[in-house]
Amino acid sequence: MSSSVSPLAPKNVPDMPVIAGIRLATAEAGIRYKNRTDVLLAVMDKGTAVAGVFTKSKCPSAPVEWCRAKLKGGGSSKKGLARALVVNSGNANAFTGKTGRASTALTAKIAAKAVGCSEGEIFLASTGVIGEPLDATKFDGVLGRLAEAAEPGDYLTAAKAIMTTDTFPKVATATVKLGKARVTINGMAKGAGMIAPDMATMLSFIFTDAPIAPAALQALLKAGVEDTFNAVTIDGDTSTSDTLLAFATGAAAEHGAPKISRASDPRLKAFVKAFNQVLANLSEQVARDGEGARKLVEITVEGAKTKASARKIAMSIANSPLVKTAIAGEDANWGRVVMAVGKAGEPADRDKLSISFNGIRVARSGARDPDYDEAQVSEAMKAPEIAIKVSLGLGKGRDRVLTCDLTKEYVAINGDYRS
């Protein structure tokens, strides 16, 4: 783990308000780390709705499989309802075969007993080393104590317990009106390098007191990730364990928040905006904490045939090692951007391309911009935040993704021995 905080870390950490119906507690279970917390238990009041989106990996971790099954109403679960979330860091319980499945089942059993609910109402996430069996007996006792100790919470402390190679804890909050009541949305996430020395996974958890039914919450979450978490890439590598869960306790109904059953409910408008801002804030923090990152890079592609085409081109640029190393070298290397546009396989006309770095146009109409001043661009490239804009001149498709630069530190962090 890195000892120094990313230079791109947010300057201010928000005060995280309490959310009625959610209690948190953390502990040192000694999963892998010493002298730090590595287990988070979140206990929810009865009737809390849950929604989730997960890695698209064809080889997902055991906890991802567990959560997917429970969301579908498998086993003893009450479909779409949750009573507890157990997260551990240090071991991802991924690629652990039958042992992994047994481990999730045992963890859920221990948690259900501790909280007093069915196993199907327990949601799980694990992050850390891949391929090592996770000894769930370590949770025995620990979860019982946590359930008793859980308090309406310290979200920052919770966010610290789920870190692996993250250099800072990631939290975000928003308060917004739903009907005439104020509701709160809290979120936490861990990144960071997408995958660190064997540490896999982006995890994020959102909590709200808004009374939103499971199906509506699921629809909100699915729509919300598209331009937030799904628009962030560190190295193009997809974890086996990526998990984003949202929990809605509904406690705000007591002071007048309307019960929402459909995501399209017009009363939800401000809430959706705030919800998406929390997702955007957290996902940007993940990019800011990319392994070895020294630059936050925003790539905007406009003038594409469609938004999907713009996304694909933006991702091709964001994942290009040559573009990323150039930015690390503070080089406005638009030739590599052209290369990445070209390899995306999407409609593009070389001779209509324009490219700018931090607002300075360096290429237009398929050639170097005759007016651009290399010294001015070089100066602009020293900034910690770099905005690359590509105009294709073909249509109205537009999209934006976030990434970071590729530095020697990334290679050093990921090239170390596991042991």
Place this chain on the structure above:
Amino acid sequence: MSSSVSPLAPKNVPDMPVIAGIRLATAEAGIRYKNRTDVLLAVMDKGTAVAGVFTKSKCPSAPVEWCRAKLKGGGSSKKGLARALVVNSGNANAFTGKTGRASTALTAKIAAKAVGCSEGEIFLASTGVIGEPLDATKFDGVLGRLAEAAEPGDYLTAAKAIMTTDTFPKVATATVKLGKARVTINGMAKGAGMIAPDMATMLSFIFTDAPIAPAALQALLKAGVEDTFNAVTIDGDTSTSDTLLAFATGAAAEHGAPKISRASDPRLKAFVKAFNQVLANLSEQVARDGEGARKLVEITVEGAKTKASARKIAMSIANSPLVKTAIAGEDANWGRVVMAVGKAGEPADRDKLSISFNGIRVARSGARDPDYDEAQVSEAMKAPEIAIKVSLGLGKGRDRVLTCDLTKEYVAINGDYRS
């Protein structure tokens, strides 16, 4: 450019025989480099067949567009026939707009005059910086002198003239029977880091005296690249200028080689094998000279649903920064291989996966192989050549790709300023 030769360079450079009908010459035209050759002229006898395959980039360089047009019989070209090849290093003439097209036209005009043929029989390739206008007037005079000086060849000297960040020249040769005659196949290539500090492009040129008609040569080339050049990746970035051209003078017909008009001609069997070996040899050398490479990595995927599926999974592994940095760190990190299998999006069953590094199985049936010895694997990972084998257990699809590791040197080479 790197001053030290890749530790993965072949120990022996083959003696390159003369090929009847091909004459070569090189010069210092001062395109970008000082005190080194940067122009190659290959002059072919009348009636030489030509075939080519090119980058799939949607933003190809001007020379790629030129060659594609001439192969199709555009302009003054005699379809499928070539009289000369002009290659320059130092400037890729890519993303240079109209100026770039004018530059290729002028180069071809100068070359046609020098050789005494039509412009349509001139083939061009450029490699080097992207986005800088290529001053083709520099070829004036130079190409005339080269056409006079051209001799039946020093292929190694020719291969040196087309290098950019390559740390060694790449040549290969094979001699094989076609009918009762012996025919020769010579090839050269340049890589190396796919793209270096602004130096783009993989270029390769194959020469043979076999009498093979253009359409047959094109079919051979297209089939041949599939498991050779198209199965090599350094960083997943695709140059705007990748060019592979094959020239068949037909001179061997004079001593009895049969004229071949169809690629499926059974008399071509041994030739096809030798031809593909030359392609395989050259493409492997490109991988061995990947920027900053310290390990040659062969990735074999078997038991996939189809060969195409195996290729996609193998490429996902080969392009994963996390797999590549792990190999640089001599870490048999099979968890990252699982991750890369999972993200490929192809059919895979986690619980049937087996993975080995240099013959040592580290994972089987979706979990760590209980029998594997970490010390033994760690020792094996110190080798300069690493073979990763993934067995999916789903079908009979099998494929193999070559790549190299991702080192701090790659980041250093590509993170430098352009100037």
